[in-house]
Amino acid sequence: MVERIPLTDMKVREAGKVVEIFGGREVQRRLRALGVRPRVKVTKVGAVSSRGPVVIQVGGTQISLGFGISYRIVVEVNR
Amino acid sequence: MRKILLVGNPNVGKSAIFSRLTGIHVVASNYPGTTVEFTQGTMRIGQETAILIDVPGTYDLDATLNAEKIVADMLEQGDMAINVVDATNLERNLHLTLHLIEKNIPTIVALNVWDDAKHKGISINVQKLENMLGVPVVPTVGVTGEGIVDLVARMPEAVNPSVGERAEEERWTEVGRIADAVQSLEHRHPTLLETLGDASVKPLTGMPIAILVVLGAFTIVRLVGEGLIGHVFEPLFDWLWRPLMMQLSASLHPESFLHAMVIGRLIDGQIDFVQSFGVLTTGLFVPITMVLPYVLSFYAVLGFLEDFGYLPRLAVLLDNTLHRMGIHGWAIIPTLLGLGCNVPGILATRILESRKERLIAATVISVGVPCAALQAMILGMLGKRGAGYVGIVYLTLFVVWFVLGSILNRILKGESPELIMEVPPYRLPGMIALTKKLWMRMVGFFKEAVPIVLLGILGVNFLYFLKVFDVLAEFTAPVVTTLFGLPKEAVVAIAIGFLRKDVAAGMLATLDLTSEQLVVAATVLAMFFPCVATFAVLWKELGTADTLKSIVAMVASSLVVGGVLNAIL
Numbered sequence: 198m199v200e201r202i203p204l205t206d207m208k209v210r211e212a213g214k215v216v217e218i219f220g221g222r223e224v225q226r227r228l229r230a231l232g233v234r235p236r237v238k239v240t241k242v243g244a245v246s247s248r249g250p251v252v253i254q255v256g257g258t259q260i261s262l263g264f265g266i267s268y269r270i271v272v273e274v275n276r
Numbered sequence: 277m278r279k280i281l282l283v284g285n286p287n288v289g290k291s292a293i294f295s296r297l298t299g300i301h302v303v304a305s306n307y308p309g310t311t312v313e314f315t316q317g318t319m320r321i322g323q324e325t326a327i328l329i330d331v332p333g334t335y336d337l338d339a340t341l342n343a344e345k346i347v348a349d350m351l352e353q354g355d356m357a358i359n360v361v362d363a364t365n366l367e368r369n370l371h372l373t374l375h376l377i378e379k380n381i382p383t384i385v386a387l388n389v390w391d392d393a394k395h396k397g398i399s400i401n402v403q404k405l406e407n408m409l410g411v412p413v414v415p416t417v418g419v420t421g422e423g424i425v426d427l428v429a430r431m432p433e434a435v436n437p438s439v440g441e442r443a444e445e446e447r448w449t450e451v452g453r454i455a456d457a458v459q460s461l462e463h464r465h466p467t468l469l470e471t472l473g474d475a476s477v478k479p480l481t482g483m484p485i486a487i488l489v490v491l492g493a494f495t496i497v498r499l500v501g502e503g504l505i506g507h508v509f510e511p512l513f514d515w516l517w518r519p520l521m522m523q524l525s526a527s528l529h530p531e532s533f534l535h536a537m538v539i540g541r542l543i544d545g546q547i548d549f550v551q552s553f554g555v556l557t558t559g560l561f562v563p564i565t566m567v568l569p570y571v572l573s574f575y576a577v578l579g580f581l582e583d584f585g586y587l588p589r590l591a592v593l594l595d596n597t598l599h600r601m602g603i604h605g606w607a608i609i610p611t612l613l614g615l616g617c618n619v620p621g622i623l624a625t626r627i628l629e630s631r632k633e634r635l636i637a638a639t640v641i642s643v644g645v646p647c648a649a650l651q652a653m654i655l656g657m658l659g660k661r662g663a664g665y666v667g668i669v670y671l672t673l674f675v676v677w678f679v680l681g682s683i684l685n686r687i688l689k690g691e692s693p694e695l696i697m698e699v700p701p702y703r704l705p706g707m708i709a710l711t712k713k714l715w716m717r718m719v720g721f722f723k724e725a726v727p728i729v730l731l732g733i734l735g736v737n738f739l740y741f742l743k744v745f746d747v748l749a750e751f752t753a754p755v756v757t758t759l760f761g762l763p764k765e766a767v768v769a770i771a772i773g774f775l776r777k778d779v780a781a782g783m784l785a786t787l788d789l790t791s792e793q794l795v796v797a798a799t800v801l802a803m804f805f806p807c808v809a810t811f812a813v814l815w816k817e818l819g820t821a822d823t824l825k826s827i828v829a830m831v832a833s834s835l836v837v838g839g840v841l842n843a844i845l
Contacts, residue, residue: 209478227696230335232368243477250595250605250695252477257365261592263604263694
């Protein structure tokens with residue numbers, strides 16, 4: 198079943214597809230520059246705690262994102 | 277002379293290629309943002325000499341971050357660009373390549389980290405990439421120098437295919453088209469380093485690894501530092517230098533001005549390298565024997581952690597904690613650099629986005645992060661009195677660092693953006709690269725520290741001779757004696773802290789303080805006011821208004837902390 202969840206709710210090692218990014222223009226632009234855009238596949242690599250930053254893999258890069266930003270990135274996962 | 281720009285995403289190895297092309301060594305590390313100031317040098321292309329500029333890494337040519345603004349300005353002035361592309365990360369890097377080509381500057385692409393790409397099962401058809409981009413593409417490995425000769429040979433071919441400006445979405449579509457056509461990925465199992473990298477940011481394994489790494493790092497720095505002092509530097513100094521100085525002392529009149537300047541005062545007829553305070557005795561002993569070994573071991577350990585790629589992971593783990601101070605996790609990197617010397621630490625705060633964050637980070641570094649030179653002196657002087665005393669100083673500074681940050685976060689206006697940073701892969705550092713970086717940092721220490729220490733001690737002796745300090749001591753006596761519980765002469769040391777903190781700590785050694793007094797004095801010395809080098813960079817980076825705020829925070833917090841420590845100890 199396809200579910201839409203915030204990035205923060207993904208499990209470690211789970212993969213998903215970015216659907217939508219909420220947030221200011223500046224944050225959106227910086228995310229895009231790092232390759233985090235709608236329709237891109239992301240894999241969650243790690244998370245420090247339930248309300249901490251998240252590390253994701255996009256293409257060949259790992260990116261760390263603060264909790265607030267990760268919460269506003271909506272991904273589609275198959276569960 | 278033509279200006280050639282070295283442009284690329286952060287952490288793709290621009291600095292290593294810069295060193296290869298110019299022969300100038302610049303500090304390169306395995307995390308984005310090592311180069312916040314541009315570096316330039318000259319290189320030869322055939323008969324021509326050109327200026328090569330190592331531009332700070334950027335993801336984007338539409339400038340909003342500090343570093344990106346610098347890049348946009350520099351692009352205007354460049355005659356040609358070498359675009360360094362990370363072959364393991366083609367898509368994201370090509371986005372910048374396409375944007376760069378759109379800016380109408382003749383470009384050549386260095387397809388770097390070529391060796392890593394092969395190991396990761398990524399193969400790229402270089403010829404096809406070259407055709408699709410319309411500019412020369414040369415595979416390189418900056419760290420080993422592979423492909424650099426080809427790169428230079430093909431630089432005259434750099435062209436601009438004049439494609440015109442694209443919209444961002446269009447550019448990403450084009451990136452996708454090119455990447456699909458030239459790149460093929462082969463599936464393979466994660467390497468040990470990759471598994472370790474992932475474990476470093478997972479909930480259960482991340483923190484234990486962090487504690488292990490940090491404790492391990494401090495232990496190694498201390499053991500190596502102490503070992504070098506006790507077994508190498510001190511014995512050498514005693515064996516080679518002491519007899520010379522004793523002879524010199526004997527040939528001078530003990531009460532003379534010259535003896536006071538050069539040798540300083542004799543203690544029981546002997547030179548005491550810590551307390552005599554002459555230019556050629558304490559002036560050389562402090563920087564070379566007490567400070568240098570710690571600086572050496574600190575930078576050796578830091579260099580390894582930097583090149584291995586651990587620091588960005590520590591940033592992730594500490595993100596939540598640092599958010600309470602109004603800065604995000606990345607600020608731990610400037611903080612750790614500050615433990616070596618506050619100057620590069622404060623420069624590295626440029627990677628933080630907002631003015632508020634930079635003010636907070638720079639202030640807490642200046643107040644709560646003692647540089648290696650001061651730490652060496654604190655360890656050398658207080659260590660003998662018991663590890664507990666050293667512990668009190670460190671604990672106090674740590675608490676101040678955190679509490680002051682939290683307070684500033686509450687009272688300062690402005691936003692604190694969240695962490696958005698690339699986490700580089702772990703890489704096994706090369707011995708040659710590590711040694712070169714360590715060597716550069718040591719040369720830097722020698723050039724900056726030793727002359728100022730010598731001048732400082734000369735100045736101090738001269739002012740003592742003129743009795744200037746007596747006036748200062750009388751004037752500040754109420755604060756120093758009542759609030760801090762120190763002899764009034766201690767103010768001189770704190771004042772000298774503006775020049776160099778290690779010299780100032782050395783002056784404390786001459787005062788015959790109790791262990792508790794030494795704790796108070798060392799803590800106040802660390803916090804009170806930055807040394808002149810730190811002050812200059814603080815001013816340059818923050819501007820006058822924010823520097824003033826920062827100074828007010830420092831002076832106020834050191835008065836409070838000094839008073840409290842005096843009351844409870």
